[in-house]
Amino acid sequence: xxxxxxxxxxxxxxxxxxxxxxxxxxxxxxxxxxxxxxxxxxxxxxxxxxxxxxxxxxxxxxxxxxxxxxxxxxxxxxxxxxxxxxxxxxxxxxxxxxxxxxxxxxxxxxxxxxxxxxxxxxxxxxxxxxxxxxxxxxxxxxxxxxxxxxxxxxxxxxxxxxxxxxxxxxxxxxxxxxxxxxxxxxxxxxxxxxxxxxxxxxxxxxxxxxxxxxxxxxxxxxxxxxxxxxxxxxxxxxxxxxxxxxxxxxxxxxxxxxxxxxxxxxxxxxxxxxxxxxxxxxxxxxxxxxxxxxxxxxxxxxxxxxxxxxxx
Amino acid sequence: xxxxxxxxxxxxxxxxxxxxxxxxxxxxxxxxxxxxxxxxxxxxxxxxxxxxxxxxxxxxxxxxxxxxxxxxxxxxxxxxxxxxxxxxxxxxxxxxxxxxxxxxxxxxxxxxxxxxxxxxxxxxxxxxxxxxxxxxxxxxxxxxxxxxxxxxxxxxxxxxxxxxxxxxxxxxxxxxxxxxxxxxxxxxxxxxxxxxxxxxxxxxxxxxxxxxxxx
Numbered sequence: 001x002x003x004x005x006x007x008x009x010x011x012x013x014x015x016x017x018x019x020x021x022x023x024x025x026x027x028x029x030x031x032x033x034x035x036x037x038x039x040x041x042x043x044x045x046x047x048x049x050x051x052x053x054x055x056x057x058x059x060x061x062x063x064x065x066x067x068x069x070x071x072x073x074x075x076x077x078x079x080x081x082x083x084x085x086x087x088x089x090x091x092x093x094x095x096x097x098x099x100x101x102x103x104x105x106x107x108x109x110x111x112x113x114x115x116x117x118x119x120x121x122x123x124x125x126x127x128x129x130x131x132x133x134x135x136x137x138x139x140x141x142x143x144x145x146x147x148x149x150x151x152x153x154x155x156x157x158x159x160x161x162x163x164x165x166x167x168x169x170x171x172x173x174x175x176x177x178x179x180x181x182x183x184x185x186x187x188x189x190x191x192x193x194x195x196x197x198x199x200x201x202x203x204x205x206x207x208x209x210x211x212x213x214x215x216x217x218x219x220x221x222x223x224x225x226x227x228x229x230x231x232x233x234x235x236x237x238x239x240x241x242x243x244x245x246x247x248x249x250x251x252x253x254x255x256x257x258x259x260x261x262x263x264x265x266x267x268x269x270x271x272x273x274x275x276x277x278x279x280x281x282x283x284x285x286x287x288x289x290x291x292x293x294x295x296x297x298x299x300x301x302x303x304x305x306x307x308x309x310x311x312x
Numbered sequence: 313x314x315x316x317x318x319x320x321x322x323x324x325x326x327x328x329x330x331x332x333x334x335x336x337x338x339x340x341x342x343x344x345x346x347x348x349x350x351x352x353x354x355x356x357x358x359x360x361x362x363x364x365x366x367x368x369x370x371x372x373x374x375x376x377x378x379x380x381x382x383x384x385x386x387x388x389x390x391x392x393x394x395x396x397x398x399x400x401x402x403x404x405x406x407x408x409x410x411x412x413x414x415x416x417x418x419x420x421x422x423x424x425x426x427x428x429x430x431x432x433x434x435x436x437x438x439x440x441x442x443x444x445x446x447x448x449x450x451x452x453x454x455x456x457x458x459x460x461x462x463x464x465x466x467x468x469x470x471x472x473x474x475x476x477x478x479x480x481x482x483x484x485x486x487x488x489x490x491x492x493x494x495x496x497x498x499x500x501x502x503x504x505x506x507x508x509x510x511x512x513x514x515x516x517x518x519x520x521x522x523x524x525x526x527x
Contacts, residue, residue, distance in 0.1 A: 042436060048444030050436075102436050119425035125354045125410035126425065132355060141354040143407050146361070149351045166406035168399060184348040185392060186400045187407035 001065045002299045003109075005030040005100060006072035007079050011281035013072050015292030016299070025300050028061060030054065030100075032079040035093035042099060050106045063103065067306030068110040068299040072277055073097060110255070110302035112295065117253040118276035122167035125189060127274060134248035136271035139191040147180045150190055159193035173219070194272075196264035199235060202280050203249040203257045204294040208242050210235050211287050212263075232286045241269050248274070256295055313373055314523055315340040315364050317408070317428065318380035319388065325380045328510050332520055338365040340377075342388035345404045352407070357414040376418040376523035378491075379429040380507055384408070418523055420465075421489045421506055430489045430506035438504040441486050447479050450500035462508045462515045463492040465522030469514045475499070490522065 002025055006013040020027040030038070034056055042052035042063075054061045073079065076097045082090035101115045120127045125143055132138045142153050143165060154160045160175040165187055173179070175190065182188070198213040198220055212235040213220050216228045237245070241261070248271075249257040258278025262270045280291040314337040318325030329337045340362075349368035351360040360371045384404050386397035405428065412423045421430030433441070439449050452458060461471045463484040471477035480494040483504065493508025494501055510516050521527040 044436065044439045044443055044449070046443060048440045048442075050440060098434075102434065106437065106440050116426070123406040123409035123413075123425055125352070125407070126413050128354055129410065129414055138354070143350070143352045143354070143410065145346065145348050145350040145363075147348070164403060164406075165410070166402040168402050185346050186396075186403050187345070187350055187352075188403070 001061070001067065002027045002303050003030060003061070003066045003069040004028070004071075005032060005069065005104075007032050007074055010072055010074070012277075012279055012292070013070070015281050015284065016070050016295045019292045019296035020299065023296065023300060025296070026303070028058075030056060030061075032073050032076075032097070033081070035076065035096040035100075036080055036089040037092075038096040040096050040099035040103070042103060049108060050103060052103070054100070063107065063109075066107070066109045067303035068112070069104065069107075070112045070295065070299060071100075071104050071115070073100070109306065110299075112255045112299065113257075113276050114253060120252065121274065121276050124163070124165055124167075124273065130252065131248065131271045131274060134251055134271075135244055136248065137268050138271060139194050141192075142190045143187050144190070145184055145187055147183045150175070150180060150183055150188075153190055157192040159195075160190050161193050162188055162190050165189045194262050194264050194270050196262045196270070199237070199261040199263055200283055201237065201245050201259040201261060202278060202283065202289070202291050202294075203245055203254070203259060204291065205255055205298050206246055207294055208237065208245060209283075209289045209291055209294065210237050210242075211283055211289065232283065234287050234289060238269075252276070255298065313338055313364065313369065313375060314520075315362070315374055315377045316380065317377060317412075322380060324510055328378075328516060331516060335520060335524060336375075338367075340364045342384045342404075343391070345384060345408070346389055346392060346400060350407075352411050352414075354410070354414070357411065358416065371415070374415070374417055376420070377412060377415065378420050378519070378523060379412065379423065382427040382429055382432060382507075384428075418490075418525065420491045420519070420523065427506070430491075431487050433487070433504075435503075438483075438487075438501075442483055442501050442504075445482055445486050447483060448500040450497040450502040452497035452500075452502045456497050456502065458495045458497045458502050460493050460495045460508060462512070462518075463489070463494070464515060464518035465490050465527050467518045467522070467527055469518050470512065472496075491519065 004017055039055040052063050076094050080093040104111050105114050105116045128138050128141055162175055200211050202209045211232045214231040220230050245259050254276050258275035260272040284291045316325055316329050317340045320341050329339050344363040347363045349363040353359050358372045361368055362371050384401050386401040389397045389400055392400045408428055409423045412419050424431050426432040442449055461476050461480045462469045463480050468477040468480055484492040493505040495503040
C-alpha cells in the first residue's frame with residue numbers, strides 16, 4: 001500500500017494522489033486535518049522494527065502493509081485549524097502528528113522524504129555547507145549581528161542579498177542601508193549576489209526535470225509583487241552538473257528534491273538551496289513537465305519492491 | 313575558552329561554569345545571541361567572532377563548547393519586541409545549528425537539525441536505536457529502582473559493571489553523541505537523555521577532560 005499524508009488541497013499532494021489513482025495504485029490518503037481524531041499505535045520489535053497501526057474515520061491501516069509513503073504534513077496548528085494553544089483537540093492532533101513523524105523517520109517503508117532528512121533545510125547555512133561538501137560552488141555566505149561587518153561584506157562583493165537563516169519563508173532581497181538597523185537584534189544571513197540565470201532542478205530518485213527561469217526580480221517566486229514577469233523553459237543540464245544533483249540528493253537522503261541552481265554569467269554553476277519538500281506543481285503547470293507522475297511512478301515501484309521482499 | 317551554551321536560569325549549568333572557572337569556562341546565554349558582535353562565515357568558521365558572557369571574542373579563542381539546551385526559546389529574548397520573538401528565536405536556533413556544526417572544535421553534543429544538543433529523540437526513537445544494536449529495553453517507570461550511567465567522551469561513569477558500561481557506550485556511539493545519560497533498571501535500559509545531570513563530581517571531571525582533549 002502507498003500512504004499519502006497531508007492536507008487535501010495542497011497541490012503537490014493532490015497531484016501525486018491523482019497520478020496514483022490514474023494508474024489504479026493501492027493508495028490510502030491520511031487527511032492531516034483529522035489528526036485529532038486519529039489513533040496511532042506504534043511498537044518496537046526486538047530487532048528494532050517499527051510496527052503498528054493508524055485508525056481514522058475511514059478505517060484501520062496496518063503499517064506493516066505500507067511499502068511507500070509521500071509525506072507533506074503542514075504545521076499541526078495550521079492543519080487542524082486550532083484557535084487556541086489550550087484546545088484539547090490540538091494536543092491530540094500534535095500527539096498523532098508526532099507519532100506519524102516518528103513512524104516516517106523510523107519505518108522500513110520507502111518514505112518521500114523522511115522528516116529527519118528534510119530538517120536540514122531549516123538551517124540554511126548548515127545546508128549550504130552540505131551543498132558545498134557535494135562539490136557545488138556556493139555564494140559567499142555570512143551570518144552576523146554586526147552591521148559594520150555587513151558593510152565590509154558588501155564592500156567586498158558590491159551587491160549583497162539577505163534572506164532568513166531558518167526555514168521561515170522569506171523574500172530574498174537586495175541589501176539596502178534601511179535593512180541594516182535590525183541586524184544587531186537577530187542573526188541575519190547575507191550572501192554575495194551572483195548574477196546569472198536561475199535553473200530549478202527537480203530530482204525524483206535518479207530522474208531529473210530541469211527548467212530555466214527568466215526573471216528580473218531578486219526572488220522569482222514573488223516576481224508579481226515587483227511587477228516582473230516570469231518565463232520558464234525546460235532545459236538539459238550539462239552531464240557533470242546533472243550527476244552532481246543526483247549525488248547530492250542521494251547524500252542528503254532526499255528521494256525528491258527541488259534544487260535551486262544559478263548558472264552564473266562567468267559560466268560557473270552555483271547551488272543556492274535544496275528544497276526537500278518542493279511545491280513542484282507551480283513548475284509543472286507552466287512547463288508541462290510530468291513531476292507528479294514521476295513521483296507517483298517512484299512510489300508504485302518502491303511499493304512493489306517492498307511487497308516482493310515481504311513475499312520472498 | 314570553554315563556552316557553555318545554556319540558560320542563565322539553569323542552576324546546574326551555572327554551577328558547572330563556576331566549577332570550571334580555572335579552565336576559562338563561560339556561559340553563552342540567550343541574551344548573548346541577540347547582541348551585536350556575532351560574525352560567522354560559512355566555510356571559514358574560525359575567522360568570525362562570538363559574544364560570550366557579554367564579551368565579544370574571536371571564534372578562534374574558543375577551545376570547546378558544551379551545549380545544555382535543545383533550543384533557545386522566544387520567551388528568553390526579553391530585549392526583543394514580543395511580536396518578533398518567535399521569528400528571532402527560529403533564526404537564532406538555525407544559526408546555532410550551522411555554527412555549532414561547522415566549528416572545528418570539540419562540541420558536546422554536536423547539534424542535529426532538530427536540536428542543539430544532539431538527537432532530539434523521544435522514547436520510541438531510543439527504543440528503536442537500542443533494539444537495532446541488540447540492547448534490551450525495560451518498561452520500568454521513572455519511579456522504579458534505576459541508576460544513571462553517563463558516557464563522557466571515551467569514558468563511562470557510574471556504571472555498576474563492565475556490561476552496563478559497554479551497553480551505554482554502544483548506544484552513545486549509535487546515536488553519535490559524546491555525552492549521554494543512560495538510565496538502567498535491572499540491567500535493561502529504561503531511559504536515555506542527551507542532557508544528563510552534571511552534579512556528580514566524576515561526571516563533571518570526565519566531561520572537562522573530554523572538552524580539554526585529555527581523554
